[in-house]
Amino acid sequence: xxxxxxxxxxxxxxxxxxxxxxxxxxxxxxxxxxxxxxxxxxxxxxxxxxxxxxxxxxxxxxxxxxxxxxxxxxxxxxxxxxxxxxxxxxxxxxxxxxxxxxxxxxxxxxxxxxxxxxxxxxxxxxxxxxxxxxxxxxxxxxxxxxxxxxxxxxxxxxxxxxxxxxxxxxxxxxxxxxxxxxxxxxxxxxxxxxxxxxxxxxxxxxxxxxxxxxxxxxxxxxxxxxxxxxxxxxxxxxxxxxxxxxxxxxxxxxxxxxxxxxxxxxxxxxxxxxxxxxxxxxxxxxxxxxxxxxxxxxxxxxxxxxxxxxxxxxxxxxxxxxxxxxxxxxxxxxxxxxxxxxxxxxxxxxxxxxxxxxxxxxxxxxxxxxxxxxxxxxxxxxxxxxxxxxxxxxxxxxxxxxxxxxxxxxxxxxxxxxxxxxxxxxxxxxxxxxxxxxxxxxxxxxxxxxxxxxxxxxxxxxxxxxxxxxxxxxxxxxxxxxxxxx
RNA sequence: GGUCGGAUGGCCGAGUGGCUAGGCAGAGGUCUGCAAAACCUCGUACAGCGGUUCGAAUCCGCUUCCGACCUCCA
Numbered sequence: 109x110x111x112x113x114x115x116x117x118x119x120x121x122x123x124x125x126x127x128x129x130x131x132x133x134x135x136x137x138x139x140x141x142x143x144x145x146x147x148x149x150x151x152x153x154x155x156x157x158x159x160x161x162x163x164x165x166x167x168x169x170x171x172x173x174x175x176x177x178x179x180x181x182x183x184x185x186x187x188x189x190x191x192x193x194x195x196x197x198x199x200x201x202x203x204x205x206x207x208x209x210x211x212x213x214x215x216x217x218x219x220x221x222x223x224x225x226x227x228x229x230x231x232x233x234x235x236x237x238x239x240x241x242x243x244x245x246x247x248x249x250x251x252x253x254x255x256x257x258x259x260x261x262x263x264x265x266x267x268x269x270x271x272x273x274x275x276x277x278x279x280x281x282x283x284x285x286x287x288x289x290x291x292x293x294x295x296x297x298x299x300x301x302x303x304x305x306x307x308x309x310x311x312x313x314x315x316x317x318x319x320x321x322x323x324x325x326x327x328x329x330x331x332x333x334x335x336x337x338x339x340x341x342x343x344x345x346x347x348x349x350x351x352x353x354x355x356x357x358x359x360x361x362x363x364x365x366x367x368x369x370x371x372x373x374x375x376x377x378x379x380x381x382x383x384x385x386x387x388x389x390x391x392x393x394x395x396x397x398x399x400x401x402x403x404x405x406x407x408x409x410x411x412x413x414x415x416x417x418x419x420x421x422x423x424x425x426x427x428x429x430x431x432x433x434x435x436x437x438x439x440x441x442x443x444x445x446x447x448x449x450x451x452x453x454x455x456x457x458x459x460x461x462x463x464x465x466x467x468x469x470x471x472x473x474x475x476x477x478x479x480x481x482x483x484x485x486x487x488x489x490x491x492x493x494x495x496x497x498x499x500x501x502x503x504x505x506x507x508x509x510x511x512x513x514x515x516x517x518x519x520x521x522x523x524x525x526x527x528x529x530x531x532x533x534x535x536x537x538x539x540x541x542x543x544x545x546x547x548x549x550x551x552x553x554x555x556x557x558x559x560x561x562x563x564x565x566x567x568x569x570x571x572x573x574x575x576x577x578x579x580x581x582x583x584x585x586x587x588x589x590x591x592x593x594x
Numbered sequence: 595g596g597u598c599g600g601a602u603g604g605c606c607g608a609g610u611g612g613c614u615a616g617g618c619a620g621a622g623g624u625c626u627g628c629a630a631a632a633c634c635u636c637g638u639a640c641a642g643c644g645g646u647u648c649g650a651a652u653c654c655g656c657u658u659c660c661g662a663c664c665u666c667c668a
Contacts (some may be wrong), residue, residue, distance in 0.1 A: 119659035147668085194666080226659050244602035254613075279663080281597065289596045289664055330666085352668030357597095359667090382668070383599095393667060428617070429607060434600080434661080436665065441606045454631085482608095494616035504632050508625090511645085513632095564628060572629080583631045592631085 111168065113484045115348075116432060117457045118356060118379040119278060123486055123542030126378065128347050134170040135346030136162065137338040139355055140232070142179040143213035144194040148399035149422075149437070150385040150392035152224060154352045156423060157431035157487075159383040161350070163532050164483050175341050176230040177334060178217075180210040181317060182236035196316040206317050210236075220402045225534045231341050235333035240317045242328040242336045245370055246307045246321075254369040258298040260310035260324025264365065266303040273368055275303075278379060279357050293300035304364050306331055331362040338369065338375055341465055342544055349381065353383050354391075382431045387412070389436060415440040420538050425450040425559065427489040427533055448497075453537050454592050455500040458507045464515035466548060470502050472520035479528050492528060497522060508585065539593045549580065553589045556582075 113126040138158045141147050147155075158176075165172045180195065199206040221228070235242075246262050250253045254269045255262050266275055269285045278322045286303055310324035311317075318325050332390045338346065344367075351360065360379065367375040386397045398412045408416030417425075425445035429435040475498060482491035499521065505511035506518075513521070529535050552571060559567040572582050579594045 141668080142666090151668045157668090188617080278596080281664095285597070286664080309653070354663070354667055356666090358665050366656070386661080386663075391667090395667075425606090433607080436606075438606075440618080444598075444606055446618090447616040451631095480635060488608075490617095494608070501633080508632055560627080563627075569628080581630065584626065584629085585632085586625090590631090 111480060111484060113164075113168065114486055115378050115380065116486045117377075118381050119374070119377075121280070124346075124378070127344065128170065129377065132169060132171050134165055134172045134348070134567045135342035135372050136165070136172055136174050136348040136350065137334070137342055137346065138174070138176045138229070138349075139175040139334055139351035139359065140178050140229075141213075141217055142194065143210050143217060144198050145213060145215050145394070146391060146401050147213075147220060148394065148401055148425060149405055150399060151352075152220065152402055153314075153385045153426050154382045154433065155221060155226055156426050158350055158380075159534055160427065160431070160489060160532065161348070161487055162229075163534055164487060167527065171343065174227075174233065175231045175233065176229040177337055178210075178214055178232055178234045179333065180207075180214070181239075181333065187377065193315070193317060199316055205330065207236075210234075217345060224403065224423055225420070225536055227534070233337045233341065235328065235337075236317070238337050238340065239256055239328065240332060241340050241376060242306070243319075243321050243331060245336045245339070245366065246323075249307060249366060249369045252369050254365075255307055256300065260326065261298060262308040262323055262329075263299050263304045264307055264329075264362070264369070266305070266365065267301045269365055269369060270454075273365070275365055276361065277374075278361050278364060279374065282355075287324060305329060305331065307366070330360055331366060334359070335363050335366040335370070335375070338363075339371070340406060344371040344375070345373045346376050348378045349379055350380040350382070353381040356381055383434045385426075385504075386434050386436045392437070412439075412564065417442050418538050420536050421446045421449050424452075424493075424533075424535060426494055427535075429488055430486075430488055432486070449535075450594075451494060452500055452529070453535075453539055455503040455507075456529065456537060457539065457592060458590075459503055459522060459525060462503065462513065464508050464518045465512035466514060467512050468514035468517050469511045470513055471519060472502075472517045475499060475502075477523065477525050483532065489533065492533070494529060496525075509587075549575075549591050553582065553591065565582070 113509070115126045116122040116123045136158075138155075141151060155176075162172055162174050181193070195206050195209055198209050246255065249264065250257070250262065255264050269275055276282055276286060284302075292372050298416060306329035308321055308323055308326055308328060310326040315327070318327050330516065331338075338349065349360070364374060367373065386392060390396060390398060392399045400412065402419075402422075404410040405422055406415065406419060408414070420441065425442055428448075456482065475495060479492055479495050480493060482488045485491070502511065502521065506513050552575070554569045556571040559565075559571070575582060575591070576594070581592050581594050583590050583592070
């Protein structure tokens with residue numbers, strides 16, 4: 109089986125064969141949430157996308173160290189040096205300790221990630237836990253001559269850096285373009301260059317989150333933590349660095365500059381960026397006011413939602429689009445995904461009960477290979493799902509007696525479902541029932557069969573319609589009656 | 595304004611030169627006591643206009659519209 113994996117690299121603008129620096133080990137860093145408010149569904153999409161990548165790499169046998177940070181030191185509200193950090197701002201408003209805010213939203217984030225069945229990262233480092241590493245990195249960058257101090261704050265000297273390196277390597281822009289198209293913001297008097305960004309910021313007296321450093325009591329700049337923590341846990345150079353597409357021009361660009369200034373190495377070889385979740389064609393974002401939260405989507409408790417959708421329906425919906433495409437949210441699209449997901453899960457429920465024949469009408473190996481081909485082509489989950497509906501058709505046909513499958517192929521089919529549906533796509537069958545329900549339903553179904561035998565269709569239909577109303581669907585076939593949750 | 599990306603059938607969404615995914619919705623059929631489910635069949639969709647080519651949704655040019663980034667953002 110050919111299992112060459114190709115990954116789209118933002119750095120080179122093309123798909124490249126994935127070859128880890130130190131196979132079978134893979135280092136992957138993903139920029140995580142800033143925990144000053146609830147993560148919305150757009151944020152969740154990114155983490156689901158990287159969960160797919162993490163799961164597939166693991167499935168292929170790689171030993172992945174997946175590092176995803178928690179930004180709890182707070183990004184600045186703006187790049188202006190009098191900017192206040194978001195976490196401190198929220199804390200003052202709520203009359204809470206900053207770390208109380210951090211704790212609340214970190215716990216909430218973890219809960220949502222678990223509900224969406226994303227695997228926890230191998231390491232989830234916090235910015236506040238790595239102040240020392242960040243200070244050390246600032247020192248190194250200062251020694252290298254790519255930073256300067258003004259009034260206790262340290263700034264990265266982009267123009268000087270660009271003389272020796274290519275600052276715009278990630279988004280393909282040259283420095284002159286950037287300089288000519290940067291807006292002039294107030295409060296940047298301390299900076300020498302328009303593109304310079306803060307590595308360390310001297311805190312105002314009223315600032316809540318601050319730490320001592322050689323230059324001032326202050327706090328780290330907003331790109332530094334990722335450089336410091338990826339370096340600490342994954343080394344000077346690792347395999348994959350990821351995040352949302354909106355991080356490319358500023359955050360990741362500055363991260364690369366910091367790491368190169370520090371270690372003279374581009375920190376990661378493959379830069380993977382996920383596209384945005386949109387609503388009516390516009391990026392979901394808090395500031396636009398078009399965002400909604402996971403629990404609102406699950407419950408339907410938001411004015412733009414017609415109804416609630418289960419967490420796995422949401423996950424399935426997102427995996428039906430490729431991670432590098434925008435995905436537009438709509439109630440219609442969600443309902444389509446909900447039905448499709450149920451069809452898939454209903455078929456999988458039938459899988460255990462399938463009987464093997466001595467002959468087979470289907471061979472699973474080619475289907476299995478197509479599933480791998482899909483994922484090997486830059487984690488193409490929508491194509492994978494299309495193949496899984498082929499598996500669905502096979503399962504249903506065998507169940508209906510319209511198709512035969514032998515033991516070996518049935519076994520392969522079960523392996524395929526386990527591998528791709530559960531292990532790689534990370535879907536769960538939400539139709540799992542309580543212990544007693546199957547036995548109770550068997551009893552009721554038998555009762556109805558007796559009524560049918562007696563041609564008492566009034567009673568049999570009453571039972572069927574009644575169960576339908578409760579949310580349990582009966583299906584008659586020659587072999588008897590089966591049921592499933594709607 | 596600058597840079598980049600997108601426009602696929604009723605909806606969502608794959609697809610980079612010929613073999614024209616998939617889901618949902620819709621039509622017909624099989625099955626069924628009737629249904630439901632399932633299975634089978636059906637849609638010649640690729641923003642517009644030119645061009646390259648034996649052949650283009652796919653390559654090139656222009657036009658229109660939309661979006662992202664340039665300011666925190668997954």
